[in-house]
Amino acid sequence: MFVFFLSLTEALQKFSVQSTSDTLMVQPNLAVQSASVSEANSRGVQFSLIDPKSFMASRIHFNPNASQLTTNSSGAVQIFIQFPSGQSHKTTNTSVGFVLYQNDKLFRSKVFISELHTNRIVISGQLSGKIIPNHVEISFKPEKVLNASLRNFACVFWNYTLRDWSSYGCSGKKNSLGHLQCQCNHTTNFVVLMSFRMNYAYVDVLNTITIVGCCISIIGLSLTIIYQIMTRKSRKTKPTLLLVSICMSLLMFYVLFIFGITNKESTEENSKNSNEIPTSDLDIPQDSCCCTVFTVFLQYFLLATFTWTTIYSIQLFLLLKCTFNQLHRYFTAIVTVTGWGFPAIVVAITLGATYRVDNPLGYRQEEFCWLAALDREKMFDIRKPMLWGFLFPVALMLSFNTGILVYFTVTQCRTNPDLKSTQKTPILKKFLSSLSLAVVLSITWVIGYLHLVEENYVLAIIFCLLTTTQGFQIFIFFTVRTSAFRKHVRNILHSVFTLIPMHHQKYNLQLHRKTRPKATYKNVDSNISSTA
Incomplete structure (x- = not known):
């Protein structure tokens, strides 16, 4: 069948130059223009199509006496053939023929695959006999693809020997009107192969909240880590280890997020002029490893944060449930290996299963250095690593942490009837204890799952505000609220004012x-x- 299609295109090409009279035949998906032109009175001919969606005689123009390519801003495709400059062919008329195809379904390529289901107009220009033109110029109006922008293109012709597209003898550039202009040294079937990059839109308000929230969280987490380490002798070792580990992993995530979440390579303009044939109409960037490395570390430290919060909740449950306050002597070694080792295993499995050097977008996104989640139709894909490499394990840990928070709150609200009124814990203190535990256990991430179920602008703002300031919230509840920290601050302020x-x-x-x-x-x- 494919050979039959190629024979059909060759037959149409020969038919277009065999007619002795000026004729135009138009069909819904095909147009054939034949003409006889005197080279003595013409320097070249131009054939133009105005509207690519409708093949009508009124929208097809033929100029038998053109001196150069005249590009119409509204024209879909224009082709100009310049006659040879020598005098050997100036005595007789020359037959010229053009064939216009609305798509390239008759030209099935192996080197170029249409993954975005884009459409390409194919135009054929031919001179009778063995006349070789000076040059052929073609202008194509770029196709508009929803949520995508043109990244690269190549001017090619159909090579019947290779039975595929070839760029030999052709070059391309963009003209002042934004059209893709090609120049070739021979006549045949021409097309421009375009590749696109997907566009990503996000709300500026969320971007501002994210940057400001991450910055103040970095400051708060840094102060919390310094305070916890400096006062470790006056507190228990295990709670200090868990809280410092949570703060360290969260701090590293915030720093990497600010400096590495945006893939700068995806926003760079393509400056290549090699007329290299793209392999697909969806441009897949070559991986320079920088964005992939950021994605690996972002996934690792965020998973580590949730792992340490789960360990924190396990320790809290054991202390509340057991009658003794001492844990197993190997508890510190076990939680250290688990806290930093479990996320490393998940990241290694995710990276090994989805990452390929020739297609890094199987593991990460293009615009952002984060796990891939959507397919090419912008639909959530369960095969992408975002689901089983992050959302699923985090959902399990969040469910456990939420259960521990409920258990802790119920336990705190119980009142022992044997206690005197002066020994009862104030309601405000109980509320702050539960709130501080909710902060350190990252319960606010539940809002993110609600946003996945039903996209809501208000939920997005709340989620962004709470999660980006989580580090600062930890600083308030676990550092500022402690009497030791306030005492240190008073002593420092007193020393400062004494020196003044x-x-x-x-x-x-x-x-x-x-x-x-x-x-x-x-x-x-x-x-x-x-x-x-």
Whole structure:
């Protein structure tokens, strides 16, 4: 069948130059123009199509006396053939023929695959006999693809020997009107093969919230880590280890997120002029490993954060359930290996199953250095690593953490009747304890799952606001609220104000019965009194 199609296109090409009279035959998907032109009175001919969606005689124009390619801003495709500059063919008329195909279904390529289901107009230009033109110029109006922009293109012709597209003898560039202009040194069936990159849109408000929230969280987490390490001798070792590990993994995630979440290579313009044939109409960037490395570390540290929060909730459950406060002596070693090892295993499995050097988008996204989630139709794909490499394990850990939070809240709300009224915990303190636990267990990420079920702009803002400021919330609840931290801050402020000289003085006036009034003053800073 394919050979039959090629024979059909060759027959149409020969038929277009065999007619001795000027004729135009138009069908819904095909148009054939034949003409006889005197080379003595013409430098070249031009054939144009105005509307690619409708093949009508009124929308097809033929100019038998053209000196150069004239590009119409509304024209879908124009082809100009310049006659040879020599005089050997100037004595007789020359037959020219053009064939216009609305698509390239008759030309089945192996080197170029249409994955976006785009359409390509094929145009054929031919001169009778063995006349070789000076050059052939073709102008194609780029096709508009929804949510995509043109990344690369190649000017090619159909090579009947190779039975595929070839770029030999052709070159291409963009003209001032934005059309793709090709120049070749021979006549045959021409087409421009275009590849596109998908466009991604996101709300600027969310971008601002993310940047500001991550910055203040980085500051808060850094202060929390420093405070926890400096005061580790005055607190239990295990809670310090767990909280510091949570803060460290979350801090690394925020830093990597700010500097590496956007793939700068996807926004760079293509400056290649090699007229290299693209393999598909969907441009897949070559992986330089930079964005993939960021994706690996982002996935690892975010999974590590949830792993450590789950370990934190397990320890809390054991302490609440058991009558003793001491855990197993190997607890620290076990949780250390689990906290940093489990996310490494998940990342290794995800990377090994989905990443390929020639197709990095199987593992990560193009616009952002994060796990791939959508297919080419922008639909959530369960085969992508976003589901089983992140959402599923995090959902299990969030469900467990939520259960522990409920258990902790119920336990806190119970009132022992044997306790005196002065020994009862205030309701506000109970609420703050539950709230601080919800923060450290990353319960706010549940909102993200609700947003996946039903996309909502309000939910997106709330989720972005709470998750990006999680580090700062940990700083408030686990550092600022502690009496030791407030004491350290008071001592530091006192030391600072002590070093600053105070110039004001305090005067005391005393009246004596037998002596004249005396005035005394006291220096506040030095605590020295003198009498005036």
